[in-house]
Amino acid sequence: MTKNKHKESQKGKSQEGLTVKKEENFSEWYTQILQKAELIEYTSVSGAYIIRPRTYFIWEKVKEFFDKKIKEDGVRNAMFPLFIPKSNLMKEQEHVEGFTPEVAWVTKSGNSELKEPLAIRPTSETIFYPAYSKWIRSHRDLPLRINQWCNVVRWEFKNPMPFIRAREFLWQEGHSVFETKEEAGNEVNKIRDFYEEIYREMYALPVIKGKKTEKEKFAGADYSLTTEAILPNGRAAQGATAHLLGQSFANAFDISYMDKNEEKQYPWQTSWGISTRSIGIAILMHSDDKGLVLSPRIAETQAVIVPIFKKGAEKEDIDKKAKEIEKELKENGNRVIIDDREDYSPGYKFNEWEMKGVPLRIEIGPKDLEKEQAVFARRDNGEKQEVGFNEIKEKIDKVFEEVHESLYKKAEKVLEEKIVNAENIEEVTNAIEEKKIAKAYWDGTQESEDWIKEKTGGAKILCIVEDEIPEEKGKCVYSGNPAKHVVYIGKSY
Amino acid sequence: MTKNKHKESQKGKSQEGLTVKKEENFSEWYTQILQKAELIEYTSVSGAYIIRPRTYFIWEKVKEFFDKKIKEDGVRNAMFPLFIPKSNLMKEQEHVEGFTPEVAWVTKSGNSELKEPLAIRPTSETIFYPAYSKWIRSHRDLPLRINQWCNVVRWEFKNPMPFIRAREFLWQEGHSVFETKEEAGNEVNKIRDFYEEIYREMYALPVIKGKKTEKEKFAGADYSLTTEAILPNGRAAQGATAHLLGQSFANAFDISYMDKNEEKQYPWQTSWGISTRSIGIAILMHSDDKGLVLSPRIAETQAVIVPIFKKGAEKEDIDKKAKEIEKELKENGNRVIIDDREDYSPGYKFNEWEMKGVPLRIEIGPKDLEKEQAVFARRDNGEKQEVGFNEIKEKIDKVFEEVHESLYKKAEKVLEEKIVNAENIEEVTNAIEEKKIAKAYWDGTQESEDWIKEKTGGAKILCIVEDEIPEEKGKCVYSGNPAKHVVYIGKSY
Numbered sequence: 012m013t014k015n016k017h018k019e020s021q022k023g024k025s026q027e028g029l030t031v032k033k034e035e036n037f038s039e040w041y042t043q044i045l046q047k048a049e050l051i052e053y054t055s056v057s058g059a060y061i062i063r064p065r066t067y068f069i070w071e072k073v074k075e076f077f078d079k080k081i082k083e084d085g086v087r088n089a090m091f092p093l094f095i096p097k098s099n100l101m102k103e104q105e106h107v108e109g110f111t112p113e114v115a116w117v118t119k120s121g122n123s124e125l126k127e128p129l130a131i132r133p134t135s136e137t138i139f140y141p142a143y144s145k146w147i148r149s150h151r152d153l154p155l156r157i158n159q160w161c162n163v164v165r166w167e168f169k170n171p172m173p174f175i176r177a178r179e180f181l182w183q184e185g186h187s188v189f190e191t192k193e194e195a196g197n198e199v200n201k202i203r204d205f206y207e208e209i210y211r212e213m214y215a216l217p218v219i220k221g222k223k224t225e226k227e228k229f230a231g232a233d234y235s236l237t238t239e240a241i242l243p244n245g246r247a248a249q250g251a252t253a254h255l256l257g258q259s260f261a262n263a264f265d266i267s268y269m270d271k272n273e274e275k276q277y278p279w280q281t282s283w284g285i286s287t288r289s290i291g292i293a294i295l296m297h298s299d300d301k302g303l304v305l306s307p308r309i310a311e312t313q314a315v316i317v318p319i320f321k322k323g324a325e326k327e328d329i330d331k332k333a334k335e336i337e338k339e340l341k342e343n344g345n346r347v348i349i350d351d352r353e354d355y356s357p358g359y360k361f362n363e364w365e366m367k368g369v370p371l372r373i374e375i376g377p378k379d380l381e382k383e384q385a386v387f388a389r390r391d392n393g394e395k396q397e398v399g400f401n402e403i404k405e406k407i408d409k410v411f412e413e414v415h416e417s418l419y420k421k422a423e424k425v426l427e428e429k430i431v432n433a434e435n436i437e438e439v440t441n442a443i444e445e446k447k448i449a450k451a452y453w454d455g456t457q458e459s460e461d462w463i464k465e466k467t468g469g470a471k472i473l474c475i476v477e478d479e480i481p482e483e484k485g486k487c488v489y490s491g492n493p494a495k496h497v498v499y500i501g502k503s504y
Numbered sequence: 505m506t507k508n509k510h511k512e513s514q515k516g517k518s519q520e521g522l523t524v525k526k527e528e529n530f531s532e533w534y535t536q537i538l539q540k541a542e543l544i545e546y547t548s549v550s551g552a553y554i555i556r557p558r559t560y561f562i563w564e565k566v567k568e569f570f571d572k573k574i575k576e577d578g579v580r581n582a583m584f585p586l587f588i589p590k591s592n593l594m595k596e597q598e599h600v601e602g603f604t605p606e607v608a609w610v611t612k613s614g615n616s617e618l619k620e621p622l623a624i625r626p627t628s629e630t631i632f633y634p635a636y637s638k639w640i641r642s643h644r645d646l647p648l649r650i651n652q653w654c655n656v657v658r659w660e661f662k663n664p665m666p667f668i669r670a671r672e673f674l675w676q677e678g679h680s681v682f683e684t685k686e687e688a689g690n691e692v693n694k695i696r697d698f699y700e701e702i703y704r705e706m707y708a709l710p711v712i713k714g715k716k717t718e719k720e721k722f723a724g725a726d727y728s729l730t731t732e733a734i735l736p737n738g739r740a741a742q743g744a745t746a747h748l749l750g751q752s753f754a755n756a757f758d759i760s761y762m763d764k765n766e767e768k769q770y771p772w773q774t775s776w777g778i779s780t781r782s783i784g785i786a787i788l789m790h791s792d793d794k795g796l797v798l799s800p801r802i803a804e805t806q807a808v809i810v811p812i813f814k815k816g817a818e819k820e821d822i823d824k825k826a827k828e829i830e831k832e833l834k835e836n837g838n839r840v841i842i843d844d845r846e847d848y849s850p851g852y853k854f855n856e857w858e859m860k861g862v863p864l865r866i867e868i869g870p871k872d873l874e875k876e877q878a879v880f881a882r883r884d885n886g887e888k889q890e891v892g893f894n895e896i897k898e899k900i901d902k903v904f905e906e907v908h909e910s911l912y913k914k915a916e917k918v919l920e921e922k923i924v925n926a927e928n929i930e931e932v933t934n935a936i937e938e939k940k941i942a943k944a945y946w947d948g949t950q951e952s953e954d955w956i957k958e959k960t961g962g963a964k965i966l967c968i969v970e971d972e973i974p975e976e977k978g979k980c981v982y983s984g985n986p987a988k989h990v991v992y993i994g995k996s997y
Contacts, residue, residue, distance in 0.1 A: 052635045055589050056622065061635055064580035064650065071581065087557035087804075088564065093624075093655055093672050096548050112614045117624065119609040120659035129549065131586075131610065131624075142545045142554055157557065162586055162655070166613035179586050311580075 028362060032300050037244045041172075041295060048303040048367050050294065051173045058171030058178030062287065065303075065367065066174075068311035069290050070181060073213050074160060077183065077285065080205050086156045086185060091138050093161075094129040099137040103263040106136065109230020113165045115178075131164040136231070136256075136282060139186045140264035147188060150270050153278060154194065156187035163286075174291025175248060175504050182286035188266065188278045192257075195279035199253040202283045203236045206251035209285060214293040215306040215418035216240060217426050218250050219499060221474025226457055229282075233257035239473050239499065240292045241429045245446025247473045247503040248292050251285035296422055297391070303368025304391050306418055307411035313346045314407065315364045316385075319357045319376035329375055336373065336385065336403055343404050365390060370414050371407070391418055430499070436466055436488050439500055443470045448501035450476075454487035455495030462489050463500060473499040521855060525793050530737045534665075534788060541796040541860050543787065544666045551664030551671030555780065558796075558860065559667075561804035562783050563674060566706050567653060570676065570778070573698050579649045579678060584631045586655075587622040592630040596756040599629065602723020606658045608671075624657040629724070629749070629775060632679045633757035640681060643763050646771060647687065649680035656779075667784025668741060668997050675779035681759065681771045685750075688772035692746035695776045696729045699744035702778060707786040708799040708911035709733060710919050711743050712992060714967025719950055722775075726750035732966050732992070733785045734922045738939025740966045740996040741785050744778035789915055790884070796861025797884050799911055800904035806839045807900065808857045809878075812850045812869035822868055829866065829878065829896055836897050858883060863907050864900070884911055923992070929959055929981050932993055936963045941994035943969075945987030947980035955982050956993060966992040 027047060033040045045051040052061035062070070078088070094117065101107050110133045117129040132138060139157070147155060160183045171178055185202065189195045203220060210216040223235040232254040240250045261267065261277040270276045297304040307313045316337055318329040333349050340347040350360050357374075364372060372388040379385055385403060388395045391414050398406050433439040433449035442449040453459060453472060464471050466489070481494035520540060526533045538544040545554035555563070571581070587610065594600050603626045610622040625631060632650070640648060653676045664671055678695065682688045696713060703709040716728040725747035733743045754760065754770040763769045790797040800806045809830055811822040826842050833840040843853045850867075857865060867879040878896060881888045884907050891899050926932040926942035935942040946952060946965065957964050959982070974987035 052638065054585055054631065054634070055592070056585060056587050059585035059587055061585065062583040064582045067582045068580075070583075087561075089557045089560045090555040090563075090655075090674060092547055092549065092552035092554065093657065094549050094552055099548070114614060115610045115622075116612040117608045118611045119621075121605040121607060128612075129608075138547065141547070145545065162583075164586065181583060 028366070029300055029302065033243070033298070037295075040300075044294065044298055044302055044366075045173050050303065056178075058167075058176075060173045060177055062181070062290075065311050066290055069293070069305070069309045070287055072309045073209055073285075073289065074183070076213055077205060077209055078160075080208075081158055081185065081202075084201075085154075086158050086187070088159060089157050090159050090161065091132075091135050091142070093132055095132055095135070095138045097128050097130060099141060100130045102137060103231045103260055105259070106231035110134065110165075113167055115164045115166050132161075133163055133165045134282075134284070135159070135161075135163075135184055136186070136260055137264075140260050140266060140280075143186075143188060144264050144266045147266055147268050147278065150190055150268055150276075153268060154187060154189045156185065156198075158183055158185040172291070172504070174288055174294070177287070180287045182284045184282060184284045186280070186282050188261075188280050190268075190270070190276070190278060192255075192279045195255055195257075195281050198281045199236050199255050199283065202253040202281075203238060203251070206238045206253070206283075206285050209289070210238060210240070210250060211419065213306065213309050214289060214296075215308075215415050215422065216293060216296055217419065217423045219426075219474065220477070221499065222477050223252070223474055224457075224460060224472050224498075226460055227472065227474075229254040229256075231256065231259055232282075233259075236477075237474050240296070241426050241448055241501070242292070242295050242504075243425055244295075245429060245443075245448065245502065247448060247499070247501045248288065248295075249473075249503070250289060250292060251283075253283035254281060256280040256282055296425075297418055298368070301362075302366030304418070305368045305370060306415045307370040308415060310368060310370050311346060312348050312364075312367075312369045313411060314340065314348075314371040314373055315360075315369045316347065316349045316373045316375065317357055317360050317364075318349070318351055319374055321377075325377045325380075329377065329380055332380060332400070333375055336375075336400070339404055340407060343407070345407055361388075371410060373403075389414060391421075433488060433500070436463070439463065439470070439488055440467050443467045443500070443502060448473070448499050449488075450497065450499055451488040452481050452485045452494030453496050453498045454490050454492040456490070456492075459487055459489040459492075467500065467502075470500050470502045473501050473503060521859070522793055522795065526736070526791070530788075533793075537787065537791055537795060537859075538666055543796065549671075551660075551669075553666045553670055555674070555783075558804050559783055562786070562798070562802045563780055565802045566702055566778075566782065567676070569706055570698060570702055571653075573701075574651055574678065574695075577694075579651050579680070581652060582650050583652050583654065584625075584628050584635070586625055588625055588628070588631045590621050590623060592634060593623050595630060596724045596753055598752070599724035603627065603658075606660055608657045608659050625654075626656055626658045627775070627777070628652070628654075628656075628677055629679070629753055630757075633753050633759060633773075636679075636681060637757050637759045640759055640761050640771065643683055643761055643769075646761060647680060647682045649678065649691075651676055651678040665784070665997070667781055667787070670780070673780045675777045677775060677777045679773070679775050681754075681773050683761075683763070683769070683771060685748075685772045688748055688750075688774050691774045692729050692748050692776065695746040695774075696731060696744070699731045699746070699776075699778055702782070703731060703733070703743060704912065706799065706802050707782060707789075708801075708908050708915065709786060709789055710912065710916045712919075712967065713970070714992065715970050716745070716967055717950075717953060717965050717991075719953055720965065720967075722747040722749075724749065724752055725775075726752075729970075730967050733789070734919050734941055734994070735785070735788050735997075736918055738922060738936075738941065738995065740941060740992070740994045741781065742966075742996065743782060743785060744776075746776035747774060749773040749775055789918070790911055791861070794855075795859030797911070798861045798863060799908045800863040801908055803861060803863050804839060805841050805857075805860075805862045806904060807833065807841075807864040807866055808853075808862045809840065809842045809866045809868065810850055810853050810857075811842070811844055812867055814870075818870045818873075822870065822873055825873060825893070826868055829868075829893070832897055833900060836900070838900055854881075864903060866896075882907060926981060926993070929956070932956065932963070932981055933960050936960045936993070936995060941966070941992050942981075943990065943992055944981040945974050945978045946989050946991045947983050947985040948988030949983070949985075952980055952982040952985075960993065960995075963993050963995045966994050966996060 115131045218238040228235040238250040374386040433451040439449040476497040479497040485494035608624045711731040721728040731743040865881040926944040932942040969990040972990040978987035
């Protein structure tokens, strides 16, 4: 015991357990998990975080998945500059108002003042579109669909929160241009479906699909489609959005083309993005009081092999077997490590890898060796099963799929429980107080929208459910006027 | 003719040929190729360029290649913040002096002044190492090897030049920490070999390997290893560097560990990077008076199939065959397109794809169809060969490898011709005047180094040849004192 304690202090704090429970203090629990599972490091700049390897790996996997999808669909990647001249940023009125309060400005290089301040991109419409104006001449140049993976900066006033509200974050932003509104509409629908797939297939998370209200849409867009995640504390988090920009940017940036009849037309545009916020959503949703829980699809280490022995004599045989299994699994394409550190007890190792979210532990002890088997211990539900050495390879991928499925189902159940139907403003308010999301009727006016926020102490309309139409006699929960939309109402990050 | 001309004007300028020759006006030739082959778009910020899809694709391929290499070698990726507080940047003295004159400073967010100005990373030592100081406690935490792929900003005073000297560029920067100097030394050697491999295997380019002089090394490093490319105009371009940082950053940022004997030690560090500058080097080296020339390994489109027909009746059969071949090649993993645009002549299409650097054109005309063959036309040397339809798939990858090999060999020949041995300062000066690189003896003093620059009108010591030692009686080309090193001297970007 003394020995291990000593090692612990040497290794820093990462092996200590969490001191608060997720149910009791959600925000402190999150702060602890981010540090103890080595997901984030803070810097001296508030809101600027180091994305550590374990979490950056997640982003790489998400990137790979989405990048393949959009490339197969004909989108090309490029890289536009980080800096946007002030005059560009100011060209589209609504966009200006939406973004300028949060812009970080470069005003100096070395010791010299710049002639014109440069905005660090909070989003890149205003640097893409002057180029689009040059590139698009004819209907033959359309559709034009370009994406970039990059960092953006939004100096928000609200308290920063790693991944969820960071001042710098990573994302992809796609910008496409079409001849018709219909094509642009199809694009945003398709992309939102891709985003839903990312959440489902990579993060093992169900999301709500909907449309933002006029008030909540992207600054400068005709409308915004969204995927919303509902977290265990009853708060929603916008998960990824796709905007139909309409023709306002085309007008502001003079993007036009000659159609087949040699007539000048303004095209229809879209923009769409998913960011590293999604990593935070996944951590918040699946993790537990022991630490990080992740789908094996995005885990840097999918399985850790822990040899267990008491006598030195056993050690050699067990280590040898462990290495054999490691080799076999690596050849099988699994991301596996062995933890054969000698100064640490098995219990200590179990805790460490549970904290760090390794989805599967493979234990091999003396009795296991005798019986030619290992023990699989799942991180997500603690289930153990004995697996014959000769079955390990075929079993492991199946177990990973089961883990992914059961994480998804568990999160789906949470989502279902969090949503309650509300007939009137009291029921909405009660739902919010109980840390839930209300599904309710709304008359479509901003007045009602504002009042709902006021009455609920800050909950807002998260999105309009596009494919549900209120009953004919349905009334708005706030005004009592005829309902126009079914909406979700909740507090939101 | 009239019809095509009309289309040309609609499509913008990209289909016009180059109006200057590479040999006659290297810099104007480069400017034209960048725009006409759609490689770069200028923005209103000097030195900030849009990397268009065709060139960004190159970067993605390079990234894939190097990323796989370093990951297999145990390096992990992460993402550190864009912003470095002024006080961090100022911690290592030599580093400060090297970088602060070129730093872009963020001083405002929205309308508010920031308390402390934030540097946009020109390189990330000073944001990595405060974190390393927290993470490294014990010898068990070493080696620590982390890499990031990101953008950096250096507001240089020299005239910007796309890819070669851009104010924002993309790169990877690796930062590793070891217990011993030997391990750190092995790291920089290994990484420089990886960089050489990138140039050879991706860009089809030979580079010179060497060590920077004290004057030219990375600000704050013990020494810097480099790969230098020699361009056809006789100028060198530093291609990628790996720095042995020694212990100076460990001291400045208080990175220390307890060794096996429980004694506090300072570790040995390295940092290393390759940037999008490498794309510019490849363009400058291989391209010709018809436009871009690229290795098929990094070409977004490896082959374009051009159906050729005069009568409408032929069209259908040829188009059908072209589509069959396209399908077959795509299944074979080749990046192929068909250019079946009806309003453009074959000649127009040939010019366009030659400009855009597609390594192979596959022509199918009526006679080819009859003879069940296509014509392969190589972009790099114009060679044509007839290939039976049933051989296309097996032939194409072979041809791509031949193209890569012959690009490499051609560049190797240029490199050999550009290097001349110089016995004294006149020979050095003559070499520089003839747009060549001098290989010469140097006494190792900065005085001689400065004078060589002075006498040659700006040529500098590009690097020390590490594995060549001067003859015993060898004399420095400038001072006549005993030579210490064999060096390359040349003008440089």
